């Protein structure tokens with residue numbers, strides 16, 4: 001069986017029980033540390049490692065496509081743009097390219113939009129099985145009144161979102177008010193009901209890697225299905241050091257509870273090479289099980305474009321202009 005065919009056949013996902021959360025364990029939180037210089041040293045070695053080549057590279061890139069939350073979060077989003085993006089999510093790689101690669105049925109992990117665009121996206125994705133994710137709770141700052149943030153989640157679920165990307169209150173982390181962070185996250189999880197909840201930490205605003213580690217743990221204790229780095233609107237978004245810290249928090253939580261929590265780096269990931277670095281990091285730290293869309297997503301608006309160009313190069317030996325792969 002070829003590498004690419006294996007990628008296709010590995011797509012069906014094992015059903016895993018949702019993380020139900022647990023009581024807030026402040027002793028565990030207090031024990032969490034982060035050795036910044038060691039983490040930065042390790043992260044610096046990751047992009048320089050020998051990369052996978054040829055068919056293996058194409059297989060990893062196809063895997064990356066299936067893990068993208070194809071995102072548009074702009075003030076000027078229109079129904080037309082969202083519909084075009086949904087068409088792209090249904091067929092992110094051109095049919096002739098999929099045929100040349102010997103695969104079929106490749107789709108992105110989800111579409112990610114603001115509340116206003118949920119119904120349009122649900123309609124455009126009908127029958128595809130692709131979930132709609134909505135950013136919520138006063139995204140991106142998360143500073144609207146608490147009851148409105150909870151109501152926003154409920155409205156988005158009612159409108160058809162199957163995944164809700166909430167933003168935490170950064171001030172709870174910066175003031176070490178862990179109880180408040182836990183209570184907030186738990187209320188958001190309850191409001192989501194059956195919709196899966198991704199907790200956006202906005203790591204670029206949390207001050208230290210130790211804060212990132214502690215906030216990750218608390219969100220998981222409060223029942224997060226995924227932890228996500230960034231809104232894409234902070235001045236620093238997904239980075240490898242932050243990813244290492246969050247992924248290791250996921251591993252510690254799994255070791256202690258047996259529950260799988262997903263990881264979503266988001267913001268500024270736009271190159272195919274970077275996507276492979278993130279996938280390799282997941283594989284190194286958490287193993288193959290976390291290389292599926294139910295446990296790993298990229299939050300990205302332009303990554304797909306570069307992946308398509310690299311796959312076209314793999315097939316034809318030539319790079320096409322990026323406008324040949326329009327996004328929306």
Ligand SMILES: O=C[C@H](O)COP(=O)(O)O
Pocket residue numbers: 071073112230231232233266267268269299300301302303
């Ligand atoms: O969650 C997703 C991000 O908002 C997308 O960020 P990006 O436009 O930098 O890829």
